[in-house]
Amino acid sequence: METRLLKGGVAALALGAACTLGTAASAQDTPSWCGAAKATLALLDGFGGNSWRIVTAEAGREEAARCPNITEYFYADGQGDTQRAISDINSMAARGVDALVVFGDAGPAVLPALTNAYRSDAVVVPYRVNVGGEAGTNYTRFVGASFVDDGISWGNFIAEQFPDGANILFLSGPAGNSQGLQELEGMRQVLDDSYVFLNPEPFAVTNWDPSLTQQVLSAAIAQHDNIDVIVSDFGPSLVGALPVFENFDRSIPTIVTSDGNSLGCFWNENHENHPDFDLFTIETGTDNVRLAVQWAIAEATGGEAPDAEVFISSPFENSVTGEPNPVQCRDDLPGAIYLSSGVPADRQAELVGN
Numbered sequence: 001m002e003t004r005l006l007k008g009g010v011a012a013l014a015l016g017a018a019c020t021l022g023t024a025a026s027a028q029d030t031p032s033w034c035g036a037a038k039a040t041l042a043l044l045d046g047f048g049g050n051s052w053r054i055v056t057a058e059a060g061r062e063e064a065a066r067c068p069n070i071t072e073y074f075y076a077d078g079q080g081d082t083q084r085a086i087s088d089i090n091s092m093a094a095r096g097v098d099a100l101v102v103f104g105d106a107g108p109a110v111l112p113a114l115t116n117a118y119r120s121d122a123v124v125v126p127y128r129v130n131v132g133g134e135a136g137t138n139y140t141r142f143v144g145a146s147f148v149d150d151g152i153s154w155g156n157f158i159a160e161q162f163p164d165g166a167n168i169l170f171l172s173g174p175a176g177n178s179q180g181l182q183e184l185e186g187m188r189q190v191l192d193d194s195y196v197f198l199n200p201e202p203f204a205v206t207n208w209d210p211s212l213t214q215q216v217l218s219a220a221i222a223q224h225d226n227i228d229v230i231v232s233d234f235g236p237s238l239v240g241a242l243p244v245f246e247n248f249d250r251s252i253p254t255i256v257t258s259d260g261n262s263l264g265c266f267w268n269e270n271h272e273n274h275p276d277f278d279l280f281t282i283e284t285g286t287d288n289v290r291l292a293v294q295w296a297i298a299e300a301t302g303g304e305a306p307d308a309e310v311f312i313s314s315p316f317e318n319s320v321t322g323e324p325n326p327v328q329c330r331d332d333l334p335g336a337i338y339l340s341s342g343v344p345a346d347r348q349a350e351l352v353g354n
Contacts, residue, residue: 033294034067035302039098039123041070043289046085046105046129048077051336051352052234052286053103058343058351060101060289069301072097082106086113093117099300100124101292108132114139123299127292128285128311130178140299143292145311147179150233150282151186153315154256157280158191158229161254161320165194166228169220171213172203173233183233198224208234214241221248228276229254235281236260236336245274252277258284259316261345262335264328267319278320279327283313283340290342316340 043060045053057075064073074097078085085106090113092100100117104110104126111131115138118124124139135141158166170187172180180203187195198220206213213232220227221244232238235257245252252274257263259281271277288311298305316339317327328339337348 032304033298037301038069038071039300040072041099042074042092042097044076044088044102046078047080054351055343055348056286056289059286060293063290063293067297082109089113093120093122099296101296102126104129104131123296125292125296128288141295145288147182148186149312151183155187155190167196167226168229169198169227170203171206171232173208175205208237210237210240213237217241218244227253232257235263239266254278256280259340261337265331267327268329281317283316284338285313286341
């Protein structure tokens with residue numbers, strides 16, 4: 001299988017340096033979703049410039065490499081530019097790539113390009129980010145993530161640790177993002193009115209940016225004398241902000257979030273000095289792309305459709321019970337990797353650097 005790298009962005013170049021696909025899958029271990037027809041496949045990121053995206057792109061490449069009938073694999077990074085992302089989709093369709101897997105960061109703005117690609121007979125599978133439209137009309141299949149289930153997992157842990165209620169600070173990304181709204185929906189399925197959300201409705205906006213997270217958290221600590229739980233849908237963004245509690249001579253509270261090596265190592269180094277600092281994480285979701293790739297390849301090669309259309313992140317770390325895992329830390333590897341990922345940790349370290 002051949003790999004080609006398109007668009008010369010920094011993240012794309014970093015990935016491309018280690019993007020050889022290696023030995024193709026042998027016939028006996030070919031998965032059922034890999035059919036008999038030959039096909040080409042492209043993974044298109046609207047933005048590929050952080051470690052989560054780099055690891056996710058590698059997970060997609062790994063999954064495509066399991067099908068020996070994928071003859072070429074392309075990757076493009078839209079670099080956060082909506083017009084560039086649209087151009088990438090149009091370019092892949094024009095060159096006749098058989099299957100497109102698309103992280104549509106710009107949401108519905110990319111829907112016309114996806115629709116045009118689909119109408120040109122390409123298999124088109126947007127995933128994780130809602131781009132609007134309908135399967136069978138605008139694209140082949142949408143492979144989502146169940147952020148409601150994430151919220152339910154978080155809510156169950158909070159209810160177990162604080163059966164009489166708690167003060168919760170919920171941090172999410174940009175204002176109105178669907179991920180945060182769905183996570184809140186899940187938590188509210190579990191938590192009654194004795195669990196008070198201290199943040200503005202529906203969540204405190206951080207844009208998943210560490211510096212803004214620190215500003216938001218500092219303001220919340222100054223405003224609220226008692227924060228029992230912080231919920232964040234991107235755990236690593238908390239690491240630089242959590243030491244702020246020491247400035248207020250307060251213990252870091254219970255943290256409920258997604259995993260990251262930097263967060264696990266921070267917990268290892270700090271929990272003894274912060275008696276309230278329990279940690280519960282779910283898988284951070286870098287393997288969502290694998291399900292999308294499976295669907296795209298099945299449709300393009302005539303393989304068997306996967307059983308699931310929605311990726312569900314499982315609980316990963318629990319500092320209280322140790323189930324399914326105690327807190328994980330590889331302090332010999334960069335913080336910007338995700339030990340829940342199906343991509344081996346050492347391989348992630350090669351990709352993201354120090």
